[in-house]
Amino acid sequence: MENAKKNIVIAGAGFGGVTAALILDKAFYRSQELRDAYQLIIINNHHSHLYTAALYEIAAIPQGHHKLDYIKSSITIPLAAIFHETHVDWREREITSIDRDKKLLTFDNTEELHYEYLILALGSETSYFNIPGAKEHSFALKTFADGIKLRDRVQQLIESGDAEPLRIVIAGAGASGVEVAAEFENFICMLQKHQGKEAICKTEVMLVEATPEILPGFAPWIIEKAKKRLSHIGVQIKTGVAITAVEKDSVSLKDGTKLPFTVLVWAGGVQAASVLKTTGLA
Numbered sequence: 001m002e003n004a005k006k007n008i009v010i011a012g013a014g015f016g017g018v019t020a021a022l023i024l025d026k027a028f029y030r031s032q033e034l035r036d037a038y039q040l041i042i043i044n045n046h047h048s049h050l051y052t053a054a055l056y057e058i059a060a061i062p063q064g065h066h067k068l069d070y071i072k073s074s075i076t077i078p079l080a081a082i083f084h085e086t087h088v089d090w091r092e093r094e095i096t097s098i099d100r101d102k103k104l105l106t107f108d109n110t111e112e113l114h115y116e117y118l119i120l121a122l123g124s125e126t127s128y129f130n131i132p133g134a135k136e137h138s139f140a141l142k143t144f145a146d147g148i149k150l151r152d153r154v155q156q157l158i159e160s161g162d163a164e165p166l167r168i169v170i171a172g173a174g175a176s177g178v179e180v181a182a183e184f185e186n187f188i189c190m191l192q193k194h195q196g197k198e199a200i201c202k203t204e205v206m207l208v209e210a211t212p213e214i215l216p217g218f219a220p221w222i223i224e225k226a227k228k229r230l231s232h233i234g235v236q237i238k239t240g241v242a243i244t245a246v247e248k249d250s251v252s253l254k255d256g257t258k259l260p261f262t263v264l265v266w267a268g269g270v271q272a273a274s275v276l277k278t279t280g281l282a
């Protein structure tokens, strides 16, 4: 049976959700009235908070350098640790629908939870803009598992020698795409040297961006500095041309050209978490 107290529920334990929960927790410490009337609950589909800003580094740690558990612990913080000795009750659940009229959440295990107040902090998911083949033939970089999957594929290609030169195309030159491009240029070169390959550092890393410049929205001086640095380390940049379709080993561009790739990383954009469609808000 549900508690007689009303629930303040935070959906999502990313940066937004965790911050909201900890701020509310302070208010709970201060107010007996709040503690008597409400229960503070945070719901997340993983039992840990993911520090996304370091994901591109995870994708560039060679296999065998560290155990997977160790790598994971460097980029995730267990919710149990974050909310230890707080008023926040955390639960690992996938929210499958949100009924704003009934103030009711439904989870993937069919459990339900009523709320009095709901904070939506569900973040975003990768958007493929309905580009045919984009999802099927690319690697995303949104979760810990994504990072490891990408790393494993690149390392396997280098070790097997199946693809030389290795062509990495990165779709989207926002902050994530630029970070991956720079990191991979070094990572792949390091792996190839380690393999004692003759043609060391024979890698093509290319950023493809639909808008006229890389890092859309950033200050011009930052864009110039980033372009200079990327070019210095060998990253190729193609801007002002959108990807219209993706096949197994090539992307088609709006200007009619095709770019072959060995690995395509999709950093092309994000959209609201899909469960928000059940709220009428997205």
Ligand SMILES: Cc1cc2nc3c(=O)[nH]c(=O)nc-3n(C[C@H](O)[C@H](O)[C@H](O)COP(=O)(O)OP(=O)(O)OC[C@H]3O[C@@H](n4cnc5c(N)ncnc54)[C@H](O)[C@@H]3O)c2cc1C
Residues within 6 Å of the ligand: 011, 012, 013, 014, 015, 016, 017, 043, 044, 045, 046, 049, 050, 052, 053, 054, 055, 056, 093, 094, 095, 096, 121, 122, 123, 124, 141, 142, 175, 176, 273, 275
């Ligand atoms: C590779 C990468 C690098 C980045 N680097 C930077 C950086 O250097 N600096 C910077 O400021 N930003 C960076 N960002 C962006 C940053 O990660 C986001 O802006 C930030 O995570 C948004 O926080 P949020 O709390 O809104 O959402 P999120 O952090 O995405 O948190 C949402 C949470 O809700 C959970 N969730 C989603 N749907 C459900 C559901 N149905 N049921 C239960 N739980 C659900 C998710 O699993 C997640 O834990 C980066 C992002 C990526 C992908």
